[in-house]
Amino acid sequence: MSSVAFDEASRVLASVRDVVAERPGGADPPAWCERRGWTPFLAALSPDEVQRAELDGLAAHVASFPGAPADLVDLARAVVALTTLPTVDAMATADVDPRRASPRKRSQVAAFAALVGRVGVSPSRVVDLGSGHGHLTRHLAGALGVEAEGWERDAARVAVAAALARDGGARFVTLDARDAAGALRSTDLVVGLHACGALGDLAVRAAGAAGAAVAVVGCCLQKREGDREPLVVPSGMTAAELTLGRSVLGLGNARDGDDGVEEDLATRTTARVHRMALRAALLAHGMEIGAGEEMRGVNRRRASGSLDALVASACALRGVAPPTVAAIAEAGRWAAETYEGVRRWSLPRTMVARLVEVWVALDRAAWLSSAGYASEVVRAFDASLSPRNVAVLGRPM
């Protein structure tokens, strides 16, 4: 991977730290919007322009919107340039075992096999970290004709994977990858499909420590304990400039569902209004909720269902009795009114969401390069299969 792309992405990310750090949450524009002089432009966008920017991303339209600030247009260009990744030709899905696998998962698995071809090694074993139901593990065992193991910490998923592999081909172990990194060998290929949270970093570092090849597609970067510190700091920058908190890492899911099933705009809008209402209801109920933490532990799909049920489940998780129906309705009214401003102020922040996700992958690839690997960041498959589609590939040299 060229260190120029990583250095440039790091510089652009650091330049928008204020934008990613402050999430628009009220009728008033965030401080970064005011400071950068973007408020009048965003406030003057017509409802049609707002909708087009929400559907296609602000970067696709900002240059053609009247009165667009020059620095916002420049930022859009930089984000597009840095997040447009090389693609890898996908393979047919016909030979991916359909048992318990959705058509989307089968296509992702088939595309992953093409990624492995691009890594260009002949491993003696495949180790799939966070193997879930083992679709990728079993497929690679057959496609590469090698021993394959799935290391997965969730015992119920391991049981399903083992049952599906009863006729041989792959082996599954209940194991937290954090405890098993030392068991990797230099002749392994370490893979991870939707290796969530810190697992993507772990996979890259564990492979690097063993000298093994690696191919990892990450997801849900915010599902981790604590902030994410950079693996590599470009010269002239500090680790603090590139340390990202969970609410920033969660931005990667700003436009789409966390396992790749993209919802339509109306559903996403309902979910956002309900999240704002949830936060308002919990705060008014005297609860302390950190920025972006209102949905912690709650399945994100619940946000597009009933607001009463959403508030009830968030309270139950925290062991608190829910607010009254009237208080929840009041929070709902406030959120619906306030969202009209929030959706405008959110456009620049959502625009840099993909940069956060791609930058994390570039950071992983830069770390591999520093460990003597040939590394690259590619788009693993089309966003319609899953928008969490950024792959880090590494081959020891």
Ligand SMILES: C[S@@+](CC[C@H](N)C(=O)[O-])C[C@H]1O[C@@H](n2cnc3c(N)ncnc32)[C@H](O)[C@@H]1O
């Ligand atoms: C989003 S799922 C993906 C599952 C599978 N790779 C797939 O694509 O269908 C992520 C999986 O990683 C597992 N996982 C997360 N952190 C882990 C760790 N430290 N060690 C082992 N498994 C982990 C989770 O339990 C979950 O099954």
